[in-house]
Amino acid sequence: MSGVDLSLERLLFNLNTLAELGEEITSPKDFTRVVKSSLYMVMGTFSASKGIVFQYDQGDGLFTQIASKGLTDVRGAGLKIGKDAASAIIRNNKPVDLKSADPIIALLGPGREFLERLGARVLAFLIVKDELLGLIAISDKFSGEDYTLYDYQLLSVMGQHISFSLHSHTLLMRLMYRYNENKGLYENLRRIYYDTIHAFAAAIDAKDAYTKGHSHRVSSYSAAVAREMGWSADDIEGIRISGLLHDIGKIAVDKSIINKASPLTSNECKELNSHPVIGYEILSRIKFPWKGIPMMTRNHHEKVDGSGYPDRLKKHDIPMGARIMALVDAFDAMTTDRPYRPRLSFREAIDEVKDHYNRQFDPEVVRPFISVIRKEVLSEVENPTIVPLMHEHLDPVTLSRILEGFPH
């Protein structure tokens, strides 16, 4: 290390470099580019023809190269040090000459030989708040001059600048890692949640030999109508879940009543009709992330003229979600086989909807329901949900005839 011989020109050149380095490390540029530019600045300042930047991983003690220049092959470039060596480097915290007898060099072990092979001469460790983050290694000067005391001081300052950039990047990466980890956990929880609800729906439908898939259909039909009505994505998700669980109260109803082919007695009818209230009681104990699920379940057998059950609510007193489910639930019941009758054709089902328009079914729901069917027949929707499940072919002409005279 030789003495200091500073010209005004050199001082200005170095000050300019420091200003540019400061600007570079605070720029919003991509991190790899910032590190590369910073390395070039260091190399240009000391006219070094070779240079490399390593990032240090405290976990495994490995230095991994993140930028280099003038080195033809840095594949597998890596360096490992122990915790004690890292602590000593942090305590020392100043650039070192690889050819010197500095005790820090001895701590590098086989890494010293590796760095010499790369052509390194001076090392500046990147340290922030007692944390070793990386290392810059540069070669001898292209000019053949020795590194001066002033060079070491300047390299130390430049190293501190680059350390801050590396520190910010490390913090960001840790934050991203945590974020992704939490996101993964949340996705897992969400999947378990959905799987559980689907399992419930399957258990509900399994009680009734005739209603296999009923809850899933009510769920997807309700979501399709809600979407047509312009509901938000969150509310659509809520009615989709509600559709899956709307018959959960049937778990408490005797299986023989659910599957009975002959007319039900008064008591049996009373027991079956208790399922919306039982369902409400079960679901109101659950804290759903969507609003209205227990009430949609309770009121999905209400009719707009007030003749439904359990609360005999009239149109505007019935939650909109329950009005949607009342229609699609009845429609699916009509278009699937039941123990007491075979399924109705699409035309017969639509005639029933017409007959009970504004009495059982809300016109504000029937209209979007018909609109969805029309769009699906005209292939105007990407993923049709209702028409593909009808057991008959529906074309625009047939549909038009079926809907003839339908109240608007």
Place this chain on the structure above:
Amino acid sequence: MAGRHRHRETGTSVVVYADNYINDIEGEKLEEMCDAFLAKGFKKIVIDFSGTDLVNSIGVSILIGIIEKIKGKGAVVFSGLKDVNFQIFHIVGLTRHIRVFNNEEDALKGSASCDGASL
């Protein structure tokens, strides 16, 4: 020829204009460009700095890279250096390895047998 640096070919020499692109890591493309000129059979490369306001440390690093890369393959000389850039090249030791001419014409006319540093 790929790269965004202006250049002019004349006989077995080529003049490449560093402009201000040399001051960014993208300026490294100049290195490949010079290498490609030599591979095509050009004997001398004149890097002209008449359009370069101030060479910064990145520019110095790139120029050293060029000199190292074409070592033994041909000759590189500089021309058109503003005083401030000459000073910088002097500080970092480049002028000890590269001949510097006042302008590109002088650099091109420079004796073929002694045309700057034969690297």
